[in-house]
Amino acid sequence: MNWTKPCAVAVMAFLFLTTPSAAAATDPALIGQAKRAADSGLRYLRANQGEDGSWSGSVGITALALRAFLENRRGYTEEDGPFITRPIQFLLAHVKDDGSISETIYNRNYNTAVAITALEATGNPQYDEVIRGGQQFLQGLQLGPKDGYEADHKYYGGIGYGGDERPDLSNQYMAIEALKATGLAEDDPLWDRAVTFISRCQNNSETNDIQGMGNDGGFTYMPLYSPHGDAGSYGGMTHAGLLALLYAGVERDDPRVQAAYGWIQGNYTLEDNPGAKGKQGLFYYYNAFSKTMRAWGEPELVDDRGVAHDWRADLINRLMALQKADGSWVNDESGRWWEDRKDLVTAWTVIALNNAINP
Amino acid sequence: MDTPTSLPSPASVAARPALLMATAFLCHWQAGDGILALTVMAFLLALATPWLAAVPRFPAGLAWALYAGALAGGLALAAGFVTWGLLPFAFLVSGQSLALMGLAGLGARAPGQARRRYFLMGLAGVVVTAAPVWLAPLLEATERAPWFDWLVAGNPVLHLGAALGGDPLRSDWLYRHSPMGSYDYRYLGTGTALAATWALAALSWAAAEYARRPLVAPLSSTHDPGDDP
Numbered sequence: 001m002n003w004t005k006p007c008a009v010a011v012m013a014f015l016f017l018t019t020p021s022a023a024a025a026t027d028p029a030l031i032g033q034a035k036r037a038a039d040s041g042l043r044y045l046r047a048n049q050g051e052d053g054s055w056s057g058s059v060g061i062t063a064l065a066l067r068a069f070l071e072n073r074r075g076y077t078e079e080d081g082p083f084i085t086r087p088i089q090f091l092l093a094h095v096k097d098d099g100s101i102s103e104t105i106y107n108r109n110y111n112t113a114v115a116i117t118a119l120e121a122t123g124n125p126q127y128d129e130v131i132r133g134g135q136q137f138l139q140g141l142q143l144g145p146k147d148g149y150e151a152d153h154k155y156y157g158g159i160g161y162g163g164d165e166r167p168d169l170s171n172q173y174m175a176i177e178a179l180k181a182t183g184l185a186e187d188d189p190l191w192d193r194a195v196t197f198i199s200r201c202q203n204n205s206e207t208n209d210i211q212g213m214g215n216d217g218g219f220t221y222m223p224l225y226s227p228h229g230d231a232g233s234y235g236g237m238t239h240a241g242l243l244a245l246l247y248a249g250v251e252r253d254d255p256r257v258q259a260a261y262g263w264i265q266g267n268y269t270l271e272d273n274p275g276a277k278g279k280q281g282l283f284y285y286y287n288a289f290s291k292t293m294r295a296w297g298e299p300e301l302v303d304d305r306g307v308a309h310d311w312r313a314d315l316i317n318r319l320m321a322l323q324k325a326d327g328s329w330v331n332d333e334s335g336r337w338w339e340d341r342k343d344l345v346t347a348w349t350v351i352a353l354n355n356a357i358n359p
Numbered sequence: 360m361d362t363p364t365s366l367p368s369p370a371s372v373a374a375r376p377a378l379l380m381a382t383a384f385l386c387h388w389q390a391g392d393g394i395l396a397l398t399v400m401a402f403l404l405a406l407a408t409p410w411l412a413a414v415p416r417f418p419a420g421l422a423w424a425l426y427a428g429a430l431a432g433g434l435a436l437a438a439g440f441v442t443w444g445l446l447p448f449a450f451l452v453s454g455q456s457l458a459l460m461g462l463a464g465l466g467a468r469a470p471g472q473a474r475r476r477y478f479l480m481g482l483a484g485v486v487v488t489a490a491p492v493w494l495a496p497l498l499e500a501t502e503r504a505p506w507f508d509w510l511v512a513g514n515p516v517l518h519l520g521a522a523l524g525g526d527p528l529r530s531d532w533l534y535r536h537s538p539m540g541s542y543d544y545r546y547l548g549t550g551t552a553l554a555a556t557w558a559l560a561a562l563s564w565a566a567a568e569y570a571r572r573p574l575v576a577p578l579s580s581t582h583d584p585g586d587d588p
Contacts, residue, residue, distance in 0.1 A: 106526045166531035225535055277499070335503035336541040 025299065026312040031357055034316040035073065038353040040327035041346050042069060046083055048343055053086025055343040059094050059103050062087045063114035065343060068350035070121040073357055078122060088122065091115045092130065098140075099133030100162070108162030109141050109171050113178035120182045131182050138175045139190055143167055143197075154200055154210055154223040157193035168222040169201040173240040173288075180247040191248045198244045203233050204259045217259030218267070218275065227280075227336075234275030238263050239288035246295055264292070266304040270318040279333040287348040290315060290355035312356045319349055319356075447549040448522040454556035455515050461563025468570035488516050491528065491537040499538045511544050515556070521546040 045065050049055060054062040066087045069076040078085050094115075095101050102111035116134035119127040141159045143149045149156045158167025159175045176194055184190065199207055200223045203214035210223045218233020219241030220226040228234050242260040250257055267274040273285035293301065293311045300308045322329055329349040331339035338344050466476045490510055491498070498507070511517055511528075520527030527533060528540035547555065 105524060106529075161526060161529055166529075166534070227538065227541060335543070336499075336538060338543045340503050341543065 026310055026316075026356075030313055030316055033320060034353050034357050037316075037320050037323055038072060038350050038357065039074075040323065041329065041350040041353070042072065042327075044327035044346055045069075045343065045350070049083060049087070052090055053082070053088075054090040055087075055347070056341065057103065059091060059101055059111040060107060060114050061341070061344045061347065062090055063111070063118040064347040064351070066091075066118040067114070067121055068347045068354065070118065071351060071354045071358075073354065078124065088119070088127075091119065092127075095130055095133065099135075099137035101130070101134055102162075106161060109138065109159055110161060110174055112137055112162070113174040117178045117181045135179060135182055135184055138179060139184075139188075141175070142190055142193060144193060151196065155197070157195070157197035158222070159194075159197075166222065167197060169198065169219060169237055169241055169244070170221065170284075172197060172201075173244040176244045176247045177291075186249060195245065195248050195250060198241055198248065199256055201237070201241060202256060202260065203231065204256060206259070207256050216263055216266075218263035219260065226275075228276045232275055233263055234281075235264075235267065235269075235273045236276065236281045236285040236288055238267075238275075239285065239292040243288065243292050243295060261296070262304070265301065268301060268303045268309055270314050279331060280336045281339070282331055282334070283329065283339055283345045283348050284337055286315065286319065286352045290352035294355045294358070315352065315356050319353060323349075447553060448519065450553055451519060451522045451549075451556055454553060454560050455519070458556060458560035458563055461560055461567050464567030465563060465570060468567070488514055490514065491533065491539040495537045495539075498542070503542050507539070507542060507544060510539070512547055518547060518552040518556070522549050522552065 045055065045068065049065075050057060055065045056062075066084070069084060076084055078088065091101055094103050094111075100108045100112045101115040102108045104111075112134045116131045116138075119131055119134075138159065141162055143153075143155050143158050143160075155167050159172045160167040161171055172194065176198075179190065198219075200210050200213075201221070202208055202219050203216050205213065205215045212224055213220075213231055214233065216233050218238040220231045220233055221237055224231045226232045226234060226237075238260055242257065242264070245254070245257055245260070246252075252258075270286070270289070272279060273281045276282075276285070289311075293315075299310065299312070301311050302308050319329070324330065328342045328346045330342045330345050334340075462480065463477070466480045467473070469476050486493075491514070494510070517527050520530070526540075528537070528544060534540045546552075
């Protein structure tokens with residue numbers, strides 16, 4: 001018997017089964033369960049919507065909940081009724097002369113960023129002017145020479161909560177995501193300045209000129225500081241940092257991107273927010289994780305031990321296990337970064353499920 | 360009425376609002392020029408107060424009230440020159456200054472040695488103001504609770520920073536040293552903070568005035584009304 005042909009077939013089959021790009025799709029039955037979980041979350045949000053169309057009277061939470069509906073596989077639009085149009089009107093009612101969209105003078109970056117992202121997701125050109133105003137407001141928040149920050153300052157290029165506070169990577173990523181989603185010109189100088197600040201939040205001595213940072217490839221909250229101790233890398237911020245780099249146009253083969261992805265491979269888990277204290281920032285991590293993995297475009301993530309993970313299945317299983325009977329999600333163990341707010345966490349989680357469900 | 364020798368020096372009077380303003384400066388560095396101007400003005404106004412209080416037959420309480428009023432008006436005027444956004448801050452500073460003086464007046468009548476009384480009052484102020492920092496491990500380990508709101512509401516320095524349009528709990532230094540800024544918190548509205556501060560000032564002044572009321576000498580047990588002519 002000639003064994004050449006069977007061996008070749010076996011080798012081909014082995015390669016087919018072990019090559020990540022050829023990995024099997026996530027179990028359709030599990031995807032179906034995820035769709036129902038997302039529907040249940042949306043029902044919770046709809047049941048807890050305020051009379052004014054908002055959630056908790058907050059521009060930020062309202063925009064995120066609206067985005068959860070608009071990006072859902074059911075394709076909700078303004079034609080579906082007041083539960084979509086009223087939150088939009090709520091956002092528009094909080095547009096300020098300076099272009100910001102916020103019900104408070106605090107969180108103006110965050111609120112404006114998520115608001116223009118949600119308005120963009122409506123696909124309605126009627127909101128273009130408001131979106132442009134929001135873009136300009138966000139651009140104005142970026143720290144630079146006009147604020148006394150020269151290129152060698154650790155905060156150069158950063159964006160904070162809005163106002164004169166210090167910048168941080170989380171707010172930077174929210175602003176960058178919004179500016180990318182709303183089509184800020186690729187040659188705008190904001191991107192280069194932003195990349196400078198993002199790079200300075202990375203524990204990567206090869207590309208970070210800030211002395212005292214680590215070298216494991218992950219990201220921290222801001223240069224030389226993590227809320228989880230020292231300037232250590234952690235999951236939520238590493239996904240935010242990687243996303244921000246990709247949104248800013250940094251190529252996948254860039255050493256910063258490779259180092260960040262390497263950290264994610266070496267710290268793959270959905271049990272907790274790796275590198276964080278306890279369960280702090282857990283749902284922020286799930287939300288950022290879903291965006292990064294979807295943007296990366298691979299169905300599986302191979303960790304540093306060579307084990308392939310179907311990230312969609314892992315994320316869906318984890319989120320379904322954490323869902324409450326009323327369809328909501330909430331962080332039972334930590335209220336930091338508002339994760340004790342059901343409407344916020346539910347909106348984040350439905351967005352994460354949307355990313356896992358959508359190809 | 361207090362004698363001139365019991366009056367605090369102008370420097371010590373000015374130190375109270377100056378300290379508050381310096382703290383606010385740390386919370387909101389961009390308003391630095393305005394705050395510096397207000398601090399100088401507070402010092403100049405304070406120079407006149409001991410002199411007024413020392414004038415014979417001029418009530419000390421009225422002198423201090425004049426000082427507080429002048430301070431508020433002066434600060435408001437200066438705030439108007441710098442930016443109208445500083446206006447509520449100016450009234451908050453003068454209200455807090457007046458409240459501190461009233462509490463100091465109460466402290467002066469409390470039992471015990473004067474130095475110890477003021478030390479304890481100062482210590483209490485530092486403990487309350489710095490609570491977000493020294494409570495950091497507890498804040499991080501516990502679920503958010505209603506007492507978080509009281510921690511913010513009872514902190515005068517946070518109100519100063521917020522009245523300037525800043526977000527002191529998320530300022531660079533405080534965010535690094537306290538998890539409070541990562542929780543869902545609310546500053547008191549400017550109107551509420553002003554009302555609470557001036558109410559505290561009025562109460563503490565009224566209590567201090569009551570405490571220093573002239574005492575009536577007790578009648579002698581050997582006194583016989585029948586001896587009166």
